[in-house]
Amino acid sequence: MDCEIPTSLSDNRLGDFSNDRPGGAAFRVDGVDFTYDGALPMFRSLTLSARPGEFVALLGPSGCGKTTLLNLLSGFLPPDSGRITIDGETVTPEMPALGHVFQSPQxxxxxxxxxxxxxxxxxxxxxxxxxxxxxxxxxxxxVGLEAAAGKFPHQLSGGMQQRVALARALVLEPRLLLMDEPFAALDAITRATLNEELLRLCGRLGQTVLFITHDVEEAVFLADRVVLLGIAPAGIHSELAIDLPRPRHLRETRRLERFTTLTDTLLERISAIVAAA
Ligand SMILES: Nc1ncnc2c1ncn2[C@@H]1O[C@H](COP(=O)(O)OP(=O)(O)OP(=O)(O)O)[C@@H](O)[C@H]1O
Ligand SMILES: [Mg+2]
Structure with a gap:
C-alpha cells in the first residue's frame, strides 16, 4: 500500500499552512427556540456558548437534537426565535468562519x-x-495524505476518506469547526489515531470546535468541556469541564484516574436522562 495511514503526524507537515493560523471564533446560541414543522418543540430558550479555541463535545441520546443544533449553528436552519452569533455576527451558511465535517465523508x-x-x-x-x-x-x-492526492475516493479506506473530509474543511481556514460524529463509522484503531491527530491539529491551528459524538471516552479525551443535551425539549441537561492535562495521548490519558472519574460521571448522567425519558 502506498498510502497507509501514518501513526502520527510530525509538526513539519504543518508546512506553510501553519503560517495561516486561523485562530478560533467565539459562538453564542442565545435563547433559541426551534420546532420542525408539524413536530413537537425541539429547543426552548436554548443557550450555549464557547470561547475562541475551545473544544466542546456534545453528547446526548439519539434524537435529542444534536445534529439539529449543529445545523442551527451553521445557519442551515433558522431559529424560530433567539439569536445565534459567531464572533458577534448573526450566523449565515455562507460565513467563511465555518467548517463542517459530517459522519460520512461526502x-x-x-x-x-x-x-x-x-x-x-x-x-x-x-x-x-x-x-x-x-x-x-x-x-x-x-492530514498525512500528500501521497494520495491523485487518487479517487473509491481508492481510499474509510479513515483516509474521513481525513480528506477534514482537509476539505481545514483548507478554508475555518475558525469554527462543526463536526457531526465524524469518526463514528471507523474502526477503533483508526478512530484513536484520528482523535490524537485532530487534537494536534487543533492545538496548532487554534480553531474552536463543536464535536458531536455518542462515545463518552472520545468526548472526554478530546474536549475542554462536555455539554450534555437532554431529551427534547429539555435543552441542555448539564456541562462538565474536562480538567485533564494537555497534550493528551490516548494510552496515557486513558490510564488517568481522573479520566475514569469523568467518563463515569457522564455515563451516570446519560443513564439518568434515558431513565427519565
Ligand atoms: N428535517 C427534519 N424535519 C422534521 N424532523 C426532523 C428533521 N430532522 C430531524 N428531525 C427530528 O428531530 C429530532 C432530532 O433529530 P437530530 O437529527 O437532531 O437528533 P440527533 O441528536 O442528532 O440524533 P442522533 O444521535 O441519532 O444523530 C428527531 O426526532 C428527528 O426525527
Ligand atoms: Mg445526529
Whole structure:
C-alpha cells in the first residue's frame, strides 16, 4: 500500500499552512427556540456558548437534537426565535468562519483527492489556480495524505476518506469547526489515531470546535468541556469541564484516574436522562 495511514503526524507537515493560523471564533446560541414543522418543540430558550479555541463535545441520546443544533449553528436552519452569533455576527451558511465535517465523508466521487480538497477554494474563486493547488497540498500534507492526492475516493479506506473530509474543511481556514460524529463509522484503531491527530491539529491551528459524538471516552479525551443535551425539549441537561492535562495521548490519558472519574460521571448522567425519558 502506498498510502497507509501514518501513526502520527510530525509538526513539519504543518508546512506553510501553519503560517495561516486561523485562530478560533467565539459562538453564542442565545435563547433559541426551534420546532420542525408539524413536530413537537425541539429547543426552548436554548443557550450555549464557547470561547475562541475551545473544544466542546456534545453528547446526548439519539434524537435529542444534536445534529439539529449543529445545523442551527451553521445557519442551515433558522431559529424560530433567539439569536445565534459567531464572533458577534448573526450566523449565515455562507460565513467563511465555518467548517463542517459530517459522519460520512461526502466526497465527490468524480474528483480526485486534491480536487475534492480544492473544491471550496475554487468555488470561492479568490485564489489563482496555482495557489489553490499549493494550499490544498499543504493541508493534505497536514492530514498525512500528500501521497494520495491523485487518487479517487473509491481508492481510499474509510479513515483516509474521513481525513480528506477534514482537509476539505481545514483548507478554508475555518475558525469554527462543526463536526457531526465524524469518526463514528471507523474502526477503533483508526478512530484513536484520528482523535490524537485532530487534537494536534487543533492545538496548532487554534480553531474552536463543536464535536458531536455518542462515545463518552472520545468526548472526554478530546474536549475542554462536555455539554450534555437532554431529551427534547429539555435543552441542555448539564456541562462538565474536562480538567485533564494537555497534550493528551490516548494510552496515557486513558490510564488517568481522573479520566475514569469523568467518563463515569457522564455515563451516570446519560443513564439518568434515558431513565427519565
Ligand atoms: N428535517 C427534519 N424535519 C422534521 N424532523 C426532523 C428533521 N430532522 C430531524 N428531525 C427530528 O428531530 C429530532 C432530532 O433529530 P437530530 O437529527 O437532531 O437528533 P440527533 O441528536 O442528532 O440524533 P442522533 O444521535 O441519532 O444523530 C428527531 O426526532 C428527528 O426525527
Ligand atoms: Mg445526529
Amino acid at each position: 466526497l465527490f466521487p468524480w474528483l480526485d483527492v486534491l480536487d475534492n480538497v480544492r473544491f471550496g477554494l475554487r468555488m470561492a474563486g479568490r485564489l489563482p489556480d496555482a495557489e489553490q493547488r499549493d494550499k490544498a497540498m499543504a493541508v493534505l500534507s497536514l
